[in-house]
Amino acid sequence: MKKTCKKLFSVVCCAAMFFNFGVYSFANELAQIEEYASERVLVSVGNAQGEPGTTVEVPVFITENPGQDTIGFYVEYDNSLSLDENATAKSFTSEIYNTAALDAVTVNTAKNPIMYSAAAVNGATSATGKVFSVFVRIPENAAVGSSYSINAYDANDTIGGCYIGTTRIPIEYENGTVTVIEPQKPVSPDECDVVVSVKEIKARPGSTVKVPVELTKNPGQSTIGFGVLYDEGLELDKNATVASLNEAKDVYNTSIGNVTINAAQNPVIYSSVSSNGDVSAVGTLFYMYLKVPENAADGTTYSVSPVAVEESIGGCFSNTDELSLGFESGCIIVDGNTKNSGDIDGDGIINRKDLMLVTKFFAGMNVQIDMINADVNGDGVVNRLDLLLISKYFAGIIKSF
Ligand SMILES: [Ca+2]
Numbered sequence: 063m064k065k066t067c068k069k070l071f072s073v074v075c076c077a078a079m080f081f082n083f084g085v086y087s088f089a090n091e092l093a094q095i096e097e098y099a100s101e102r103v104l105v106s107v108g109n110a111q112g113e114p115g116t117t118v119e120v121p122v123f124i125t126e127n128p129g130q131d132t133i134g135f136y137v138e139y140d141n142s143l144s145l146d147e148n149a150t151a152k153s154f155t156s157e158i159y160n161t162a163a164l165d166a167v168t169v170n171t172a173k174n175p176i177m178y179s180a181a182a183v184n185g186a187t188s189a190t191g192k193v194f195s196v197f198v199r200i201p202e203n204a205a206v207g208s209s210y211s212i213n214a215y216d217a218n219d220t221i222g223g224c225y226i227g228t229t230r231i232p233i234e235y236e237n238g239t240v241t242v243i244e245p246q247k248p249v250s251p252d253e254c255d256v257v258v259s260v261k262e263i264k265a266r267p268g269s270t271v272k273v274p275v276e277l278t279k280n281p282g283q284s285t286i287g288f289g290v291l292y293d294e295g296l297e298l299d300k301n302a303t304v305a306s307l308n309e310a311k312d313v314y315n316t317s318i319g320n321v322t323i324n325a326a327q328n329p330v331i332y333s334s335v336s337s338n339g340d341v342s343a344v345g346t347l348f349y350m351y352l353k354v355p356e357n358a359a360d361g362t363t364y365s366v367s368p369v370a371v372e373e374s375i376g377g378c379f380s381n382t383d384e385l386s387l388g389f390e391s392g393c394i395i396v397d398g399n400t401k402n403s404g405d406i407d408g409d410g411i412i413n414r415k416d417l418m419l420v421t422k423f424f425a426g427m428n429v430q431i432d433m434i435n436a437d438v439n440g441d442g443v444v445n446r447l448d449l450l451l452i453s454k455y456f457a458g459i460i461k462s463f
Pocket residue numbers: 404405406407408409410411412413415416
């Protein structure tokens with residue numbers, strides 16, 4: 063484009079000079095225009111994709127800028143789109159004009175086309191970057207694959223054009239498009255290759271619940287990474303959660319040290335890499351130790367949800383393929399009457415730690431036990447009859463209380 067312009071101007075100049083010296087000044091003027099014309103400002107409208115009924119951001123950039131101190135132009139959006147005026151008007155950035163340095167920038171969204179104008183107080187700027195964004199909503203009934211134009215062009219009023227001082231610099235434009243894409247259906251975990259699951263657990267107020275995070279479907283994978291988001295009302299025992307890797311060896315044998323849990327943030331991040339190739343075991347990956355508030359009312363539900371995390375640590379892979387990773391959310395439901403007979407420490411699980419604790423209790427040692435769960439025969443008192451039943455349970459003589 064630039065080359066074509068130059069050629070055209072030089073032919074005109076030569077013709078003018080050769081045949082009639084009287085138009086020399088005219089030719090000179092053309093030469094001057096050519097000089098500026100070879101330096102253009104390029105305004106580029108970006109492209110966006112969105113589902114019907116969603117709002118998308120269409121950024122507007124200055125991608126070529128030889129240096130200017132005033133610019134004004136129009137951006138017109140297809141009338142089928144509805145503008146988020148507020149978000150658009152506030153969206154101007156400081157990449158080219160620094161509003162903190164009193165550069166005057168306005169995005170007038172009152173009409174279509176939108177008017178962008180900016181003026182520098184500190185002289186010319188040759189920066190490039192985003193100037194503002196058009197936030198538009200795609201109609202609910204938009205056809206998948208259809209597209210809407212977002213066009214930029216010269217403003218013909220007093221604030222349009224581009225200048226350095228009083229010299230006008232031409233602006234060229236690249237238009238943008240909003241393309242309508244198919245709505246993404248929520249993927250059911252059943253449809254995924256690998257499923258991470260947290261169940262629903264009942265717990266009394268003030269109790270610390272040991273929430274298993276389990277792999278329930280696993281065709282064979284060697285790398286997995288995800289997060290577990292827990293309700294802010296719950297208090298995470300970070301140390302116990304990280305240390306739970308030593309308890310949960312259903313899937314990975316953590317002695318080889320390739321499993322990590324970052325409990326410093328919410329979601330807690332779990333990641334593991336098998337050094338022995340694909341593993342197809344299912345079971346508990348780790349436990350979240352979550353304390354229910356003392357004053358939590360019955361029926362209160364606290365969510366504990368496995369979630370996808372950023373690509374660098376998330377996802378699931380076998381030695382040869384990327385596998386789709388699905389999640390089943392769980393929760394802790396507060397129930398003051400909930401009873402888990404035999405769970406002497408009240409952590410939600412019955413294991414040998416409970417047997418050790420109840421033994422210490424009956425030996426007269428100063429330990430805290432859950433008196434409701436310890437009354438395994440439900441006669442209202444905790445006594446040696448309960449200890450006998452608990453011992454039988456752990457000896458495998460009885461299967462339940
Ligand atoms: Ca227990």
